[in-house]
Amino acid sequence: MLDENYPVIDYGKGVYLFDMDGNRYLDAASGAVTANIGHGVAEIIEAMQEQAKRVSFVYRSQFTSEAAENLAKKIAEWTPGELNWSFFVNSGSEATETAMKMAIQYWQELGIHTKTKILSRWVSYHGITMGALSMSGHPARRARFVPLLEEFPVINPPYCYRCPYNLEAPSCGYMCAKELETVIKRIGSEQIAAFIAEPVIGAAGGAISPPKDYFKIIKTICEDNNILFIADEVMTGFGRTGSMLACEHWGVIPDIVALGKGMGAGYAPIAAAVASEKIMEPILAGSKSVMSGHTLSANPQSCAVSLAVLNYLEKNKIMDEVESKGVYLKNQLEKMKGIYSFIGDVRGKGLLVGIELVEENRTKAPFPRTANLTQKVIGIAKEKGLLVYPAGAGIDGVNGDAIIISPPLTITKREIEELVALLKESFTTLSNLLNTGRER
Numbered sequence: 001m002l003d004e005n006y007p008v009i010d011y012g013k014g015v016y017l018f019d020m021d022g023n024r025y026l027d028a029a030s031g032a033v034t035a036n037i038g039h040g041v042a043e044i045i046e047a048m049q050e051q052a053k054r055v056s057f058v059y060r061s062q063f064t065s066e067a068a069e070n071l072a073k074k075i076a077e078w079t080p081g082e083l084n085w086s087f088f089v090n091s092g093s094e095a096t097e098t099a100m101k102m103a104i105q106y107w108q109e110l111g112i113h114t115k116t117k118i119l120s121r122w123v124s125y126h127g128i129t130m131g132a133l134s135m136s137g138h139p140a141r142r143a144r145f146v147p148l149l150e151e152f153p154v155i156n157p158p159y160c161y162r163c164p165y166n167l168e169a170p171s172c173g174y175m176c177a178k179e180l181e182t183v184i185k186r187i188g189s190e191q192i193a194a195f196i197a198e199p200v201i202g203a204a205g206g207a208i209s210p211p212k213d214y215f216k217i218i219k220t221i222c223e224d225n226n227i228l229f230i231a232d233e234v235m236t237g238f239g240r241t242g243s244m245l246a247c248e249h250w251g252v253i254p255d256i257v258a259l260g261k262g263m264g265a266g267y268a269p270i271a272a273a274v275a276s277e278k279i280m281e282p283i284l285a286g287s288k289s290v291m292s293g294h295t296l297s298a299n300p301q302s303c304a305v306s307l308a309v310l311n312y313l314e315k316n317k318i319m320d321e322v323e324s325k326g327v328y329l330k331n332q333l334e335k336m337k338g339i340y341s342f343i344g345d346v347r348g349k350g351l352l353v354g355i356e357l358v359e360e361n362r363t364k365a366p367f368p369r370t371a372n373l374t375q376k377v378i379g380i381a382k383e384k385g386l387l388v389y390p391a392g393a394g395i396d397g398v399n400g401d402a403i404i405i406s407p408p409l410t411i412t413k414r415e416i417e418e419l420v421a422l423l424k425e426s427f428t429t430l431s432n433l434l435n436t437g438r439e440r
């Protein structure tokens with residue numbers, strides 16, 4: 001906020017940040033679900049220096065670099081199926097926007113020029129640039145620009161806590177996934193290039209994780225209707241949920257995947273749209289160029305940093321422990337439900353955990369928007385030296401509060417215990433505040 005006085009950060013070490021006034025913060029948000037290996041890792045800083053000594057920048061239409069080539073190779077190795085072609089950009093928004101453009105171009109290279117729409121879901125966030133925002137089902141972020149945006153969000157999310165059909169998985173028959181088929185029929189598959197979704201919904205939904213067969217059904221509907229499937233793994237990629245891609249939990253391989261955040265882990269701005277061989281074949285046989293890109297795309301400096309981050313993840317086997325750490329954290333949070341009636345739902349996957357906050361967990365009634373509850377919780381926690389990430393919740397994008405707990409994947413068990421203790425303190429303060437408000 002422009003009227004807020006932010007603390008000035010001095011340095012970071014591991015899961016902690018220290019400000020100039022000597023305050024310590026446990027970064028249980030990884031900034032914005034980004035600092036996946038924690039702060040101040042010496043190996044990354046060394047890699048940064050080594051690359052800077054060689055060359056920091058070359059332009060992608062003139063040169064490539066060892067760092068960019070090795071990074072692309074590593075991503076191809078780590079991703080499932082034939083997701084072999086990385087197009088490097090600088091932010092998650094650019095990654096989803098490039099993915100969207102690749103999908104449209106794929107059909108054009110095959111001689112099909114009508115398939116230009118990208119379908120998406122409500123309760124989603126794919127980025128702030130106009131293409132990415134057009135795909136985002138995030139009413140608050142769309143509001144100012146609606147006349148300039150495409151109406152790409154068309155179906156409900158797999159939001160079991162507030163099922164739009166008032167059903168329960170798996171007996172629900174996955175109505176929310178099957179909506180996609182209905183919408184495709186209404187619009188006409190000949191108009192649609194792709195469907196995009198976040199495997200676990202981040203900022204818009206507070207870590208909404210789908211029921212088991214959801215993505216299998218979605219992928220089948222896409223294939224049956226000649227529509228590409230884009231996974232937005234900007235938040236979930238690179239081990240955040242315990243596997244390289246969150247899609248892997250459900251055995252689904254996307255045609256194109258958007259990556260960002262954890263890719264540079266906050267040490268450098270870098271992101272990517274990664275396309276499968278199927279997508280690249282007609283492009284390689286046709287125009288031989290993807291119509292996207294930026295001046296700093298594939299700059300050696302960011303690529304070297306990202307490569308060092310991936311090597312660090314690999315060498316220290318960090319992904320292997322994410323699921324068990326996530327279960328441990330979630331168990332502690334579940335226990336808090338009995339203490340604080342405003343904890344409605346605890347959800348998520350791996351170390352992407354969401355807590356939906358409600359006025360009363362028996363009724364699931366949300367706090368009114370005017371209560372500004374998410375920001376209150378974030379503020380209280382920060383005062384106590386704990387950083388948590390704000391998220392939206394609620395099916396209509398109006399009322400609904402959630403926070404995301406997404407510490408660096410390197411967090412230890414002792415640090416998780418400290419995180420939980422600080423969160424408890426924060427919730428107790430919130431509880432007192434709410435009770436005082438009620439008595440008045």
Ligand SMILES: Cc1ncc(COP(=O)(O)O)c(C=O)c1O
Binds near residue numbers: 032091094198203233
């Ligand atoms: C799932 C998802 N996609 C895209 C983006 C946009 O990324 P960036 O903020 O790096 O542009 C975000 C950012 O929060 C995200 O969570």
